[in-house]
Amino acid sequence: MTDVLASEWLKLRSARSTWYILGVVVAFVLLMAGFAFYVVSLWEGMPPERRAGLRAAQPEQVVLLPLQICAAVLGVLTITSEYATGMIRSSFVAVPRRGAVLAAKAAVVAAATLVVGQASVFVTFFASRAIAGDRPIRDFAPTLIGELPKMLATGLSPMVLALVGLGLGAVLRSTAGTVASVVALLYVVPRFAVALPDPWNARVGSVLPEDLTRQLAGEAPMAVDLGSSDSAIGLSPPMALAVMALYVVVALGAAAAVLGRRDVR
Amino acid sequence: MVRRAAGPPYGTLDGMIEVKELTKRYGAAVAVDGLSFQVTPGLVTGFLGPNGAGKSTTMRVLLGLDAPSSGEGLVNGRRYATIRHPMHEVGALLDANAVHGGRSAFDHLRCLARSNRIGARRVAEVLEQVGLAGVARKRAGGFSLGMRQRLGIAAALLGDPGVLMFDEPVNGLDPEGVRWIRHLMRSLAAEGRTVLLSSHLMSEMALTADRLVVVGRGRLITETSVQDLADRFERGVLVRSPRAAELTAVLEAAGATVLAEPDGGLAVKGLEVAEIGDLAAGHGLAVHEVTPRSASLEEAYMELTGDSVEYRAAGGSGAGGDRQGTGR
Amino acid sequence: MTDVLASEWLKLRSVRSTWYILGLVALAVPLVAFLTLQGVNGWDGLPPGRRARFQAPPMEQVLLPLVQLCMGVLAVLAIASEYATGMIRTTLAAVPRRRTVLGGKAVITAGIALLGGLLFLFGAFAVSRAIVGDRPMSPGYTTPPEAEVPMLLASGLSVAVVALVGLGLGAVTRSAAGAIVAVSGLLFVLPVLAGLLPGPWSGRVGSVLPTNLAGQLVDHPSAVGDLPPLGALGLLVAYAVAALGAGTAVLARRDA
Numbered sequence: 034m035t036d037v038l039a040s041e042w043l044k045l046r047s048a049r050s051t052w053y054i055l056g057v058v059v060a061f062v063l064l065m066a067g068f069a070f071y072v073v074s075l076w077e078g079m080p081p082e083r084r085a086g087l088r089a090a091q092p093e094q095v096v097l098l099p100l101q102i103c104a105a106v107l108g109v110l111t112i113t114s115e116y117a118t119g120m121i122r123s124s125f126v127a128v129p130r131r132g133a134v135l136a137a138k139a140a141v142v143a144a145a146t147l148v149v150g151q152a153s154v155f156v157t158f159f160a161s162r163a164i165a166g167d168r169p170i171r172d173f174a175p176t177l178i179g180e181l182p183k184m185l186a187t188g189l190s191p192m193v194l195a196l197v198g199l200g201l202g203a204v205l206r207s208t209a210g211t212v213a214s215v216v217a218l219l220y221v222v223p224r225f226a227v228a229l230p231d232p233w234n235a236r237v238g239s240v241l242p243e244d245l246t247r248q249l250a251g252e253a254p255m256a257v258d259l260g261s262s263d264s265a266i267g268l269s270p271p272m273a274l275a276v277m278a279l280y281v282v283v284a285l286g287a288a289a290a291v292l293g294r295r296d297v298r
Numbered sequence: 299m300v301r302r303a304a305g306p307p308y309g310t311l312d313g314m315i316e317v318k319e320l321t322k323r324y325g326a327a328v329a330v331d332g333l334s335f336q337v338t339p340g341l342v343t344g345f346l347g348p349n350g351a352g353k354s355t356t357m358r359v360l361l362g363l364d365a366p367s368s369g370e371g372l373v374n375g376r377r378y379a380t381i382r383h384p385m386h387e388v389g390a391l392l393d394a395n396a397v398h399g400g401r402s403a404f405d406h407l408r409c410l411a412r413s414n415r416i417g418a419r420r421v422a423e424v425l426e427q428v429g430l431a432g433v434a435r436k437r438a439g440g441f442s443l444g445m446r447q448r449l450g451i452a453a454a455l456l457g458d459p460g461v462l463m464f465d466e467p468v469n470g471l472d473p474e475g476v477r478w479i480r481h482l483m484r485s486l487a488a489e490g491r492t493v494l495l496s497s498h499l500m501s502e503m504a505l506t507a508d509r510l511v512v513v514g515r516g517r518l519i520t521e522t523s524v525q526d527l528a529d530r531f532e533r534g535v536l537v538r539s540p541r542a543a544e545l546t547a548v549l550e551a552a553g554a555t556v557l558a559e560p561d562g563g564l565a566v567k568g569l570e571v572a573e574i575g576d577l578a579a580g581h582g583l584a585v586h587e588v589t590p591r592s593a594s595l596e597e598a599y600m601e602l603t604g605d606s607v608e609y610r611a612a613g614g615s616g617a618g619g620d621r622q623g624t625g626r
Numbered sequence: 627m628t629d630v631l632a633s634e635w636l637k638l639r640s641v642r643s644t645w646y647i648l649g650l651v652a653l654a655v656p657l658v659a660f661l662t663l664q665g666v667n668g669w670d671g672l673p674p675g676r677r678a679r680f681q682a683p684p685m686e687q688v689l690l691p692l693v694q695l696c697m698g699v700l701a702v703l704a705i706a707s708e709y710a711t712g713m714i715r716t717t718l719a720a721v722p723r724r725r726t727v728l729g730g731k732a733v734i735t736a737g738i739a740l741l742g743g744l745l746f747l748f749g750a751f752a753v754s755r756a757i758v759g760d761r762p763m764s765p766g767y768t769t770p771p772e773a774e775v776p777m778l779l780a781s782g783l784s785v786a787v788v789a790l791v792g793l794g795l796g797a798v799t800r801s802a803a804g805a806i807v808a809v810s811g812l813l814f815v816l817p818v819l820a821g822l823l824p825g826p827w828s829g830r831v832g833s834v835l836p837t838n839l840a841g842q843l844v845d846h847p848s849a850v851g852d853l854p855p856l857g858a859l860g861l862l863v864a865y866a867v868a869a870l871g872a873g874t875a876v877l878a879r880r881d882a
Contacts, residue, residue, distance in 0.1 A: 050801075050803070050804075053804070071824075072824065075824055075825065087824065088824065089822075089824050090822035095819070095822055098815050098818060098819065099811075099815065102807060102810070102811070102815070103807075106803055106807055109803065110803055113803075117710055207643075208710075208802050208803050209643070209699060209702065209703050209706070209707070209802040209803070209806060210643070210646075212802070212803045212806045212807065213695065213696075213699045213806055216695060216806065216807070216810040216814070217692070217695065219814070220691070220695075220810060220813070220814035220815075221691055221692045221695060221814075224688055224689075224691060224692075225657070225661060225688065225689070227688075228661050228665070228683060228685065228688045229661065229664055229665075230664050230665050230667065230668025230669075231668065233664065358715075358881070358882075361715075361718075361719045361722075362718070362719070362722040363715055363718055363719065363881060363882040364881040364882070365879075365881060378722055379722035379723070380722075381722065383629075384719070384720070384721075384722060385720055390719055392715055392716075392719070393712055393715065395711075395712060396711060396712030396713055396714075396715050396716050397711060397712075397713060397716070398637075398641060398707060398708070398711045398713045399711065400641045400642050400643070401637075401640050401641055402640065405636065405640035406640075408636055408640075409633050409634075409636045409637045409640065410633070410716065410717075410720045412629060412632045412633040412636055413629050413630050413632075413633035413717075413720050413721045414629065414720055414721070415629050453716065
C-alpha cells in the first residue's frame with residue numbers, strides 16, 4: 034500500500050493542474066491580506082465614534098469560498114484526468130487492486146487538501162490580525178481560542194469536498210460533468226434550498242456543505258440565522274461531522290463499487 | 299477515382315509540397331532545424347526518420363497548425379492557412395486518436411465535410427472505401443487503433459485532394475491493413491496525386507515509397523530515390539567456392555574488390571552476378587553459391603541516421619555540421 | 627461562414643453531452659413547478675396575518691443560475707472537448723481560418739443558449755404564475771405578467787452572454803475543468819465576495835457582475851445596482867467581447 038501511496042503522491046505532485054490550483058489558493062490568501070489592509074485603512078479614515086460600527090467579513094472565513102471549489106476540482110481531476118488521457122489503464126495494469134488505487138488517491142488528496150485547507154485558514158487569520166494590529170476592529174477582534182472551532186471546521190470542509198469530487202469523478206469519469214456537478218452541489222442546490230418554504234429551507238440547507246461547516250463549528254444553519262426559518266433546526270457538531278463523513282462514505286463507496294465492476298475503457 | 303483539377307493559382311506548382319529553410323523551436327528545443335525539401339506529384343514520397351526527428355512537426359507546420367519559427371512550408375505554392383476550402387486540395391492524417399470518442403464515425407466525417415462544402419454522399423463513399431461502412435453509426439470511442447487509422451484516412455480522402463499527407467498511417471494496423479494502406483498509397487500516387495508518407499520504419503518505406511526524404515534531429519540527411527539508396531549501400535555479391543583463393547585472384551584481375559569473410563565466403567564488389575559466373579566458368583572454377591546481397595535498406599537507414607560521418611562520406615545533399623547519431 | 631456554422635451545428639448535435647445538458651435545462655421547468663407548489667402550500671398554510679412576511683422570489687430567477695451554468699458548460703465543452711480529444715487539430719486542418727472557427731462556435735452556442743434560456747424562462751414563468759394563480763405572494767407574483775416580459779428577455783440575453791464567456795474562457799484555458807471553474811467563479815463566487823466588501827464597494831462591484839446586469843438593463847424593481855440600462859447592456863456586451871477577444875487572440879497565436 035505504501036508503494037501505491039507513493040505513486041499517487043508522485044502523480045499528484047507532477048500534474049501541472051495541482052500547482053495551478055494551489056496557485057489560486059495562495060493568490061486568494063494574499064488577496065485576503067489586501068482585504069485586511071483595506072479594512073484597516075477604512076477604519077483609520079473613520080471618525081472614532083463611528084469605528085465601532087464598521088462591519089467586515091472575517092478573512093479566514095472568506096477563504097472557504099475558493100478553497101471548497103479548488104479542493105473539489107483537485108479531487109475530480111485526480112481520477113478524471115486519468116480517464117481522459119487513458120492513464121487509468123496503465124494505473125490499473127500496474128496496480129490491479131483497484132480499491133487500493135482508489136484508497137491511495139483518496140488518502141493523498143485528503144492529506145493535501147486538509148493541510149492546504151487548514152494552512153490557508155490559519156495563515157489568513159494570523160496575517161489579517163497582524164495587519165489589524167491592536168486596532169479594535171469589531172470583526173477582527175475575536176481571539177484565536179474563540180475562533181478555533183470555526184477555523185478548524187472551515188479548514189476541514191475542503192477535504193470533504195475533495196473526496197466527494199474524487200468519488201463522483203470515478204463514477205462519472207468525465208471532467209466536465211463532474212466539475213459541473215460539484216459546482217451545482219456547492220452553488221446551485223443551496224439556491225433551491227433557500228427558495229423552499231420554511232422549514233424545508235433549513236432542513237435541506239442544514240445538510241449542504243456550507244451549512245455543515247457552520248454547524249460543525251456550533252452555529253445554526255444559514256436559513257435559521259437569517260430568520261427565514263423560524264424552526265429550531267440544526268445539527269449538533271458531532272451530527273454535522275457524521276453527515277460530512279456520510280458524504281465521503283457514499284461518494285467513495287459508489288466509486289469503489291463502479292471501479293470494481295466496470296471495465297476500464 | 300479521377301484526379302480532380304484543383305486549379306491552384308500557380309499552375310506549375312499543382313501538387314507540390316515545398317519546405318523552405320524551415321525551423322521550428324519549442325522553447326529551447328529545436329524540433330526542425332533549417333529543413334528544405336520538395337515533394338512532387340505522381341510519386342509516394344517517404345518521410346523517414348527516427349522518432350523525434352521532426353517529421354510530425356514539419357507536417358503540422360505544413361497544415362498551418364504550428365507557426366514556423368523561421369522559413370516556411372508551402373502547399374501548391376501557398377501557405378495552407380490561406381486556402382479557403384483546404385480539404386479539396388490537401389488531405390491529411392496526423393493523429394488517428396484525434397477524434398471525439400462520443401461521435402459516430404459518420405458524424406465525425408460529416409462535421410469535417412460540411413465545413414468544406416462536401417456532401418453527405420461523399421462521406422458514405424469514403425467510409426465504404428476505407429471499409430468502415432459497417433460501423434459508420436458506431437461511436438468512434440469504441441474503435442480499435444486500426445479502425446481509427448482508417449477513419450483518419452477517410453477524413454483525408456473526403457475532399458478528393460491532390461495532395462495527401464499521412465503521419466505514421468500503418469501504426470496499429472494488422473497485416474491485411476498494412477497491405478491495404480500500401481496499395482492505397484501507390485494507387486493514389488498512380489492517379490497523379492502527391493503523397494507524403496511519414497514513417498520511422500525503413501522496411502515499410504522500402505515497399506511503399508518511390509522517393510525518400512530522410513531526416514534526423516530536425517535536419518535533412520538525404521533526399522533520394524529508394525533505388526539510389528539501395529545502390530549506394532550496395533553490399534556486393536556473396537560468392538562461395540571450394541577454390542576461393544584462385545577465384546579471388548581471377549575476380550581481382552577483372553577489376554573487382556574481394557573481401558574474405560570469416561565463414562569462408564567472399565564479398566565481391568564491382569562485378570555483376572552474371573560476370574562472376576562467366577569468369578568462374580571460364581577459368582574452370584567450381585562455384586557453390588553466387589548471391590547478390592541487394593543492400594539491406596534497413597542497414598542503410600541505420601547508417602544514415604546513426605552516423606553523421608558515414609553520411610558525409612556518402613555525399614548526400616543537405617545539412618552537415620555537428621549532427622549527432624540518433625539511430626540505435 | 628455558413629459552412630463553418632453548419633459544421634459546428636453538426637458537431638454540437640452529434641455529441642451526447644449536448645443532449646444531457648439540454649435535458650437538464652428542460653428538467654428545470656418541472657423543478658420550478660415543484661418549488662412553486664411547495665411555496666404555494668406554505669403560503670396557504672399560513673395564517674393571513676403572517677403572509678406579508680412570506681418571501682416568494684420569482685422561481686424562474688431562482689433557477690436561472692442553473693440554466694446559465696448549463697449553457698456555460700455547453701459552450702466550454704464546444705471548444706475544450708476539442709482540445710481534450712485532439713479533434714481541434716483536425717478541425718483547424720479542415721478550416722485554417724481560426725477566427726472563423728471560433729466565430730462559428732460563438733454563433734451556434736450563443737444561439738442555443740439564448741433560445742434555450744428564453745424557452746426555460748418563459749416556460750418557468752408561465753408555469754409558476756399559473757400555479758400561484760391570484761395569490762398576492764410578494765414580491766415575485768404581484769406584477770401583471772406582461773410587465774415581466776422585458777426582464778425575461780434580458781435574463782435570456784444574460785444566458786447567451788454567459789455561454790460566450792464560457793466559450794472564450796474555454797479557448798483561453800483549453801481545459802474544461804479550468805473554464806467551468808472560471809465560469810462558476812464569475813456566476814457564483816464573485817457575487818458572494820462582492821457582498822462581503824464593506825461600504826460603497828459592495829454595491830459598486832455587485833452592479834457590474836454579469837448576474838446583476840439583466841435587472842439593471844430593464845430597470846427591474848428587483849435589480850441590484852443602479853447602472854443605466856445602456857450601461858448594463860454595454861457591460862453585458864463587453865463581457866462577451868472581452869472573453870471572445872481573449873479566446874481569439876490565444877487561438878490565433880498559439881500552436882494547435
